[in-house]
Amino acid sequence: MKISVDGVEYEVAEGRTILQALDDVGVLMNGVDIPHYCWHPKLSIDGSCRLCQVEVEGVPKLQIACNTPVAEGMKIHTQSERVQSAREGVMELLLLNHPLDCPICDQAGECKLQDYAFEYGQQHARTQEPRRAAKKRVDLGPTIVFDQERCILCRRCVRFCREVPGTGELSVFSRGDRSVIETFPGQPLANDYSMNVADICPVGALTTKDFRFKIRVWFLEDVPGVCTGCANGCNVYLGVANNRVYRYVPRRNDAVNQTWLCDPGRLSYKRIGADDRIDHAALQNADGIPVAVPLEEAIAAAAERIRNVVATKGAGAVGLLVSPHATNEDLFVARRFLDAIGSTQAGFAVVRGRGDDLLIKEEKAPNASGARALGFEDAAGLLSRTRGGAVEALVVMGHDVLAAPYAESRDALERVDTLVLLDTHRSPLESIAHVVVPVRHAAEKEGTLTNFAGRVQRVQPAVEPPFEALSEGEALWQIAQALGLPGFDDPYDVRAVSKALAQSVPAFAGLDLDSVPPDGAPLAGAGD
Amino acid sequence: MVISAETRAAIDAEIAKYPKRRGALLPALHLVQKQTGWISPETAQELAAIFEIHPIEVMEVVTFYNMFYDRPQGRHHVYVCTNLPCSLRGARDLLKEIEQHLGIESGETTPDGRITLGHEECLGACAWAPMLRIGAQYHENLDVETAKRLLDELK
Numbered sequence: 125m126k127i128s129v130d131g132v133e134y135e136v137a138e139g140r141t142i143l144q145a146l147d148d149v150g151v152l153m154n155g156v157d158i159p160h161y162c163w164h165p166k167l168s169i170d171g172s173c174r175l176c177q178v179e180v181e182g183v184p185k186l187q188i189a190c191n192t193p194v195a196e197g198m199k200i201h202t203q204s205e206r207v208q209s210a211r212e213g214v215m216e217l218l219l220l221n222h223p224l225d226c227p228i229c230d231q232a233g234e235c236k237l238q239d240y241a242f243e244y245g246q247q248h249a250r251t252q253e254p255r256r257a258a259k260k261r262v263d264l265g266p267t268i269v270f271d272q273e274r275c276i277l278c279r280r281c282v283r284f285c286r287e288v289p290g291t292g293e294l295s296v297f298s299r300g301d302r303s304v305i306e307t308f309p310g311q312p313l314a315n316d317y318s319m320n321v322a323d324i325c326p327v328g329a330l331t332t333k334d335f336r337f338k339i340r341v342w343f344l345e346d347v348p349g350v351c352t353g354c355a356n357g358c359n360v361y362l363g364v365a366n367n368r369v370y371r372y373v374p375r376r377n378d379a380v381n382q383t384w385l386c387d388p389g390r391l392s393y394k395r396i397g398a399d400d401r402i403d404h405a406a407l408q409n410a411d412g413i414p415v416a417v418p419l420e421e422a423i424a425a426a427a428e429r430i431r432n433v434v435a436t437k438g439a440g441a442v443g444l445l446v447s448p449h450a451t452n453e454d455l456f457v458a459r460r461f462l463d464a465i466g467s468t469q470a471g472f473a474v475v476r477g478r479g480d481d482l483l484i485k486e487e488k489a490p491n492a493s494g495a496r497a498l499g500f501e502d503a504a505g506l507l508s509r510t511r512g513g514a515v516e517a518l519v520v521m522g523h524d525v526l527a528a529p530y531a532e533s534r535d536a537l538e539r540v541d542t543l544v545l546l547d548t549h550r551s552p553l554e555s556i557a558h559v560v561v562p563v564r565h566a567a568e569k570e571g572t573l574t575n576f577a578g579r580v581q582r583v584q585p586a587v588e589p590p591f592e593a594l595s596e597g598e599a600l601w602q603i604a605q606a607l608g609l610p611g612f613d614d615p616y617d618v619r620a621v622s623k624a625l626a627q628s629v630p631a632f633a634g635l636d637l638d639s640v641p642p643d644g645a646p647l648a649g650a651g652d
Numbered sequence: 653m654v655i656s657a658e659t660r661a662a663i664d665a666e667i668a669k670y671p672k673r674r675g676a677l678l679p680a681l682h683l684v685q686k687q688t689g690w691i692s693p694e695t696a697q698e699l700a701a702i703f704e705i706h707p708i709e710v711m712e713v714v715t716f717y718n719m720f721y722d723r724p725q726g727r728h729h730v731y732v733c734t735n736l737p738c739s740l741r742g743a744r745d746l747l748k749e750i751e752q753h754l755g756i757e758s759g760e761t762t763p764d765g766r767i768t769l770g771h772e773e774c775l776g777a778c779a780w781a782p783m784l785r786i787g788a789q790y791h792e793n794l795d796v797e798t799a800k801r802l803l804d805e806l807k
Binding site: 299307 | 693696706707708709711712715716
């Protein structure tokens with residue numbers, strides 16, 4: 125059916141409310157600005173904040189756009205004088221008891237109350253009565269702090285806990301001007317998705333303990349990226365300043381993570397700037413102790429050792445244990461490396477953990493599906509062949525192989541002539557590797573990742589590592605160059621690799637770096 | 653278990669009257685409070701199990717209504733009306749005097765568990781202001797001395 129909003133016609137679906145219909149069409153707050161607090165596209169309708177009132181022709185009173193169903197030919201006005209004055213009235217009411225402590229509030233800069241107070245608020249309060257005093261720092265649970273004074277009782281957090289994780293920890297207690305959000309005695313806000321309540325809180329009432337007072341949000345640049353905590357590939361914005369990632373917040377993608385992010389994934393940003401990053405290349409000396417060397421030296425040494433293995437045992441004794449943390453481009457380079465050297469010894473190891481029905485997947489890496497799509501098999505076979513002596517030079521990406529169910533395979537890794545480790549973080553593998561090359565995190569490089577459902581999504585450099593590091597793909601490329609392998613003559617260029625991947629692997633057709641849309645696209649044949 | 657078998661039977665009888673189970677929550681709260689005097693977290697949890705809702709949803713209802721109590725109550729409820737006509741006739745001073753006399757503030761219970769004191773909006777006895785109620789009994793046309801004597805007589 126057709127509706128008209130401020131004179132512009134939209135084709136919308138029947139049975140939707142005005143806000144839902146405009147959100148479906150993609151114009152809400154993106155051409156049609158209807159301020160709202162309590163309505164959220166992924167939660168049930170509450171209708172409590174009253175800010176979204178609009179004028180509907182033929183209806184005497186203003187209607188709340190969140191809960192008014194669209195009707196054929198409906199003519200809606202969102203900017204009329206009556207609507208403006210209603211917004212001013214609602215803002216005055218919502219601000220009656222608000223502490224206006226923006227200078228010490230973490231939400232300042234991304235606060236809807238602040239924005240609309242600026243747009244629709246009065247310069248001076250007309251009341252002289254004291255503002256309602258309430259608790260400023262309520263510890264709601266392990267992740268969230270609550271400021272009762274700032275709360276405007278939109279109930280988004282209450283509905284979220286009931287409707288998304290289904291845990292229902294939060295509620296409104298009492299009524300009228302005594303209403304407050306509370307938890308049940310002895311049942312704190314503690315679920316795998318608790319930190320989303322801070323995202324959806326339109327004011328500064330709910331803030332995360334992790335991000336609280338770390339940095340003013342206007343210093344942050346929001347770089348679109350993908351969470352690497354598990355195979356779901358939730359879309360995020362990386363909040364970046366001073367070459368450091370301060371937080372992940374969810375980036376809406378209705379095909380992947382809606383508007384949510386799990387707590388473990390959200391906190392996985394800490395892995396990027398972690399203290400246990402491998403920050404220098406190393407070679408094992410005669411006593412078996414790793415000694416720091418320049419990166420070029422490590423690459424040259426890796427090539428030299430692999431060359432010797434090829435000379436004595438043949439090219440088939442060279443193996444690649446790839447990482448599901450590497451990008452599709454990195455893995456494609458690995459595939460070409462194997463083809464060029466003439467070996468089929470390959471596999472990938474992935475850590476498994478707890479999953480759920482919502483976002484959290486059992487595979488704790490972002491690109492296991494990419495590894496499968498590029499023909500890599502589970503590492504079990506490679507490890508058993510290595511133990512049997514078929515592999516003498518093994519290039520290992522990451523240290524997922526140390527986890528169950530591969531852990532007992534450590535003896536296989538210890539017995540090879542040459543172990544080249546390409547890794548982001550420190551692990552016991554360093555002590556048995558002959559060559560260690562520091563590599564980039566997904567937040568430090570260009571590339572694409574394939575999530576569990578076969579959706580290819582792009583990552584890009586949000587920060588630069590404060591040490592010399594290569595992507596797994598570039599490290600392998602340089603080793604291949606040093607070995608003089610065919611097809612690796614040009615300097616490494618991730619875009620060229622990406623184009624070659626899209627051209628030569630049918631599943632990735634049309635999915636090179638610059639063609640993948642911001643919300644990703646499914647592998648050919650993966651469906652969506 | 654806080655809720656007695658007898659109360660539970662009465663709750664089940666209420667549930668049978670409603671199309672949706674949770675519709676009987678209000679009568680159930682009345683029944684339980686009659687038995688226990690207040691709704692403790694344990695009671696809320698038992699009720700939540702009966703009504704197949706989150707315990708916190710029971711507390712929502714308890715805290716919404718003034719006459720459900722989320723903490724232990726005294727043996728007598730003394731509520732002073734402080735709405736406009738009573739206030740014009742000195743009810744707020746009366747409440748202050750009573751607070752001093754009992755050594756507690758409105759909303760609190762005496763340490764011996766004898767009296768819970770509160771104030772209330774309009775009990776509909778404006779013509780006989782100021783007034784208070786002790787339980788369901790009204791006491792009207794009060795002065796401070798009469799009020800104190802009434803309270804002292806409570807066991």
